[in-house]
Amino acid sequence: MGSVGAKEVPVLLTPDGKRIDGRHLDDLREIKIVAGALHQADGSAYVEWGANKVMAAVYGPREVHPRHLQQNNKAIVQCKYNMAAFSVDERKRPGLDRRSQEISKVIAEAFESVIFVEEYPRTSIDVYIEVLQANAGTRCAGVVAASVALADAGIPMVDLLPSVAVGKVAGQIVLDLKKEEDNFGEADMPMALVPQSGRLVLLQMEGHMTADELGRSLDLGVKGCRAIYEKMKQALRDRYETGAGPAAGVAQ
Amino acid sequence: MSNEVTAEILGTHILDLAREGRRLDGRGLDEYRAVSIEHGFVASADGSALARIGHSAVVCGVKLEPGKPFPDTPNAGVLTTNAELVPLSNPTFEPGPPHPRAIEVSRVIDRAIRAAEAIDLKKLCVTPGEKTWVCYVDVHVIDHSGNLIDTGSLAALAALTHATLPAKRFGIGEDSPLAVQHFPVETTFARLGDAIVVDPSFDEELACQGRLTIATDEAANVVAMQKGLVGAFSPEDVKSLAERAFRHGDRMRKLAIGG
Numbered sequence: 070m071g072s073v074g075a076k077e078v079p080v081l082l083t084p085d086g087k088r089i090d091g092r093h094l095d096d097l098r099e100i101k102i103v104a105g106a107l108h109q110a111d112g113s114a115y116v117e118w119g120a121n122k123v124m125a126a127v128y129g130p131r132e133v134h135p136r137h138l139q140q141n142n143k144a145i146v147q148c149k150y151n152m153a154a155f156s157v158d159e160r161k162r163p164g165l166d167r168r169s170q171e172i173s174k175v176i177a178e179a180f181e182s183v184i185f186v187e188e189y190p191r192t193s194i195d196v197y198i199e200v201l202q203a204n205a206g207t208r209c210a211g212v213v214a215a216s217v218a219l220a221d222a223g224i225p226m227v228d229l230l231p232s233v234a235v236g237k238v239a240g241q242i243v244l245d246l247k248k249e250e251d252n253f254g255e256a257d258m259p260m261a262l263v264p265q266s267g268r269l270v271l272l273q274m275e276g277h278m279t280a281d282e283l284g285r286s287l288d289l290g291v292k293g294c295r296a297i298y299e300k301m302k303q304a305l306r307d308r309y310e311t312g313a314g315p316a317a318g319v320a321q
Numbered sequence: 322m323s324n325e326v327t328a329e330i331l332g333t334h335i336l337d338l339a340r341e342g343r344r345l346d347g348r349g350l351d352e353y354r355a356v357s358i359e360h361g362f363v364a365s366a367d368g369s370a371l372a373r374i375g376h377s378a379v380v381c382g383v384k385l386e387p388g389k390p391f392p393d394t395p396n397a398g399v400l401t402t403n404a405e406l407v408p409l410s411n412p413t414f415e416p417g418p419p420h421p422r423a424i425e426v427s428r429v430i431d432r433a434i435r436a437a438e439a440i441d442l443k444k445l446c447v448t449p450g451e452k453t454w455v456c457y458v459d460v461h462v463i464d465h466s467g468n469l470i471d472t473g474s475l476a477a478l479a480a481l482t483h484a485t486l487p488a489k490r491f492g493i494g495e496d497s498p499l500a501v502q503h504f505p506v507e508t509t510f511a512r513l514g515d516a517i518v519v520d521p522s523f524d525e526e527l528a529c530q531g532r533l534t535i536a537t538d539e540a541a542n543v544v545a546m547q548k549g550l551v552g553a554f555s556p557e558d559v560k561s562l563a564e565r566a567f568r569h570g571d572r573m574r575k576l577a578i579g580g
Contacts, residue, residue, distance in 0.1 A: 268553035
């Protein structure tokens with residue numbers, strides 16, 4: 070999308086059903102998750118997902134700033150999703166643009182749907198997501214990183230929140246779009262799943278899908294989320310079960 | 322009593338009603354409030370409409386001006402959508418920089434228009450790489466009584482379908498109708514307990530456990546979606562809501578294009 074009059078469209082799908090990077094239609098890119106990657110934060114996580122590099126930190130529950138946002142019966146969940154200026158090919162102007170603000174809003178709402186906010190009245194749980202290197206699916210990588218960071222911070226939640234995008238590329242429903250597929254594909258649908266309830270707390274879509282394609286995309290996305298869920302749990306086990314100690318760090 | 326407490330009581334009442342298949346204003350779960358559209362509401366705009374859904378009211382004005390194309394799309398026009406939730410529309414809105422909820426409304430409306438390819442942007446090109454028409458879609462919420470996304474997108478579609486390219490004013494030839502090739506309509510649902518209602522009112526939005534907007538076009542495609550607010554939907558919910566969205570979308574589309 071957004072490809073009106075743009076550069077040449079690359080071959081996104083070979084005749085034998087291989088994608089631009091050799092994946093099958095329902096393959097995820099490689100995902101590496103490190104729980105506890107920062108020193109200062111109450112909880113943190115680092116995710117490398119294909120060519121995405123995303124860091125998330127959680128602070129709180131802590132005092133609410135500004136004060137008037139405080140809620141007497143529950144914690145508020147605030148999220149800041151931010152892309153570094155150098156994270157994309159053409160330098161992005163730093164600061165909050167409208168896209169980032171919208172993404173921050175839907176991510177905050179997704180997490181508020183799973184956090185036991187009523188246990189921490191008059192506090193704020195702050196989730197920060199920094200995209201250091203972007204290659205499509207950064208909000209999903211951000212949700213995965215933030216979710217592991219929340220768990221790392223010991224915030225009680227219904228469940229972890231695996232997230233992935235499904236899309237339509239060369240007429241086929243595919244899992245986990247990379248940049249070329251996102252730019253030149255026909256649809257993109259990021260989602261985040263609560264594995265325990267099987268419900269979606271984040272869902273967006275842009276493009277063209279029939280009712281049938283939408284149905285198949287949802288099913289494929291749920292499958293993808295469940296695979297990512299295992300990786301998220303493993304990352305937390307690696308940090309806390311093996312006695313490897315705190316803060317494995319990004320570099321390692 | 323504080324607002325918080327009354328809101329809590331009202332919210333509980335709304336959820337109780339929904340459990341019995343009823344709503345505060347007497348509507349059915351799958352029923353819109355009264356919808357009306359006044360085309361050409363603002364004479365100074367190149368296309369405009371006033372859309373009302375229940376007590377929600379949105380004015381959309383389309384302005385077309387010559388400008389420069391983006392460097393990466395030299396042959397295409399430029400489309401920008403902006404929504405303003407002005408303080409007169411609701412006691413809870415304050416003046417200042419756009420609130421994330423206003424940003425969300427504009428981006429969701431913009432996404433449907435863009436993804437549906439409602440306007441053939443290539444036809445807006447005047448001189449490749451140098452001059453093109455820039456289409457400003459300004460959505461002005463004047464009364465927020467719930468479901469701004471549907472009200473705003475209806476106003477936008479109505480304004481676009483009746484817009485004129487003011488070529489004469491800018492000395493680029495004769496005026497002509499703006500070429501609208503697809504007709505996206507947004508349908509918004511809210512979860513109230515196990516019930517999922519269409520066209521949530523202001524109080525229902527406060528009480529709801531999740532909101533889902535599904536934009537459809539005239540060829541039975543889903544072109545955009547946005548889940549918002551705190552809450553969740555199962556994939557099966559989404560599939561059945563898409564069917565409901567197609568049905569409501571067809572009716573709304575006729576109203577927007579209408580007279």
